[in-house]
Amino acid sequence: MANSxxxxxxxxxxxxxxxxxxxxxxxxxxxxxxxxxxxxxxxxPNDLRALNLMNExxxxxxxxxxxxxxxxxxxxxxxxxxSVISSQFAAFYTFYWSTYFPDTKLLFPxxxxxxxxVYPTDNHLRDYLSWRQADCHxxxxxxxxxxxLVKSGVSNKEAEKILCKTVSSEKNELLHSKFNINYNNIExxxxxxxxMFHKTVYYNITTPxxxxxxxxxxxxxxxxxxxxRNKFWSENDFLLSE
Numbered sequence: 001m002a003n004s005x006x007x008x009x010x011x012x013x014x015x016x017x018x019x020x021x022x023x024x025x026x027x028x029x030x031x032x033x034x035x036x037x038x039x040x041x042x043x044x045p046n047d048l049r050a051l052n053l054m055n056e057x058x059x060x061x062x063x064x065x066x067x068x069x070x071x072x073x074x075x076x077x078x079x080x081x082x083s084v085i086s087s088q089f090a091a092f093y094t095f096y097w098s099t100y101f102p103d104t105k106l107l108f109p110x111x112x113x114x115x116x117x118v119y120p121t122d123n124h125l126r127d128y129l130s131w132r133q134a135d136c137h138x139x140x141x142x143x144x145x146x147x148x149l150v151k152s153g154v155s156n157k158e159a160e161k162i163l164c165k166t167v168s169s170e171k172n173e174l175l176h177s178k179f180n181i182n183y184n185n186i187e188x189x190x191x192x193x194x195x196m197f198h199k200t201v202y203y204n205i206t207t208p209x210x211x212x213x214x215x216x217x218x219x220x221x222x223x224x225x226x227x228x229r230n231k232f233w234s235e236n237d238f239l240l241s242e
Contacts, residue, residue: 004138006131009124013117023125024118028086030076031111037076039107044150045143046190053100054078055194057092059220062196064088070239072129072227074136074193079129086114122240129195130228136193138168141183144190145171148179188224195232196222197239 030036042050051073058071058078072079078089093110119125142163149159163171175181183191199221207213225232233240 004131004134006127006134009119009128009131012119012124012128013115019118019120022118022120023122024116025079025125025128026114026116028078028089028112028114031113033076033110036108036110040101040104045140045147046187048187048189049100050076051189051194053093053096055196055222056096056100057089058194058196059222060092060096061088062198062220066198068198070129070195070197072132072193072195074132075139079132086112125240126233133193133227137191140186140190141168141171144181144183144186145174148175148181152179192224192226194222194224195227196220197236 037047037050054073054076058073062068062071089112090110093112094106097106117128119128145163145166146156146159149162150156154162162174166174172183175183197220199219201217201219203215203217205213205215223232227233
């Protein structure tokens with residue numbers, strides 16, 4: 001697990017009762033996904049098909065459970081506010097597998113475990129999500145360097161040795177000088193993960209009688225954006241106000 005200033009929120013991951021008037025997160029993690037991704041030939045360091053499949057599962061659960069406020073996902077894990085049974089996620093993953101992997105047979109069923117964690121304030125909730133996104137960036141930068149080195153002929157062990165104790169600026173320089181990769185140009189979904197939330201749109205229609213009427217349309221907003229800074233939360237202030 002990568003270290004960041006937001007990691008202190010891990011101490012809340014104890015056996016808590018779900019308290020009223022508090023946020024709680026249901027964190028889903030893939031079980032044995034190193035074996036699963038290897039067996040199914042996932043692309044390294046990132047497989048957009050797999051990320052889109054995870055996002056599809058999360059979107060379906062948001063559509064199914066209206067009480068979820070926001071979901072954030074990266075890699076093989078998804079954090080959700082409000083209790084969601086992990087078996088539903090696994091069921092959607094299996095159901096939509098052929099949509100995103102049409103040429104790959106599902107060799108064995110995926111599994112996800114879940115834990116519920118109480119976060120008593122809005123700040124704790126934001127710091128939890130910030131921790132997950134900071135972790136996404138740190139891990140993706142490392143994995144991008146690692147797999148570029150391996151693709152160039154370096155052994156896994158030697159790649160780990162090269163990257164050992166390097167800081168972000170050194171990893172960025174390695175990608176640029178050795179592989180001509182500008183990390184800033186890598187797709188945002190890989191660097192920032194995905195955030196989802198319910199979106200309500202109000203619009204007016206004209207009835208057959210010629211009268212004006214208001215209608216409501218609900219959907220799921222899907223973004224690959226910065227959720228650490230205040231901009232996201234000020235633009236979507238209804239998330240915490242709910």
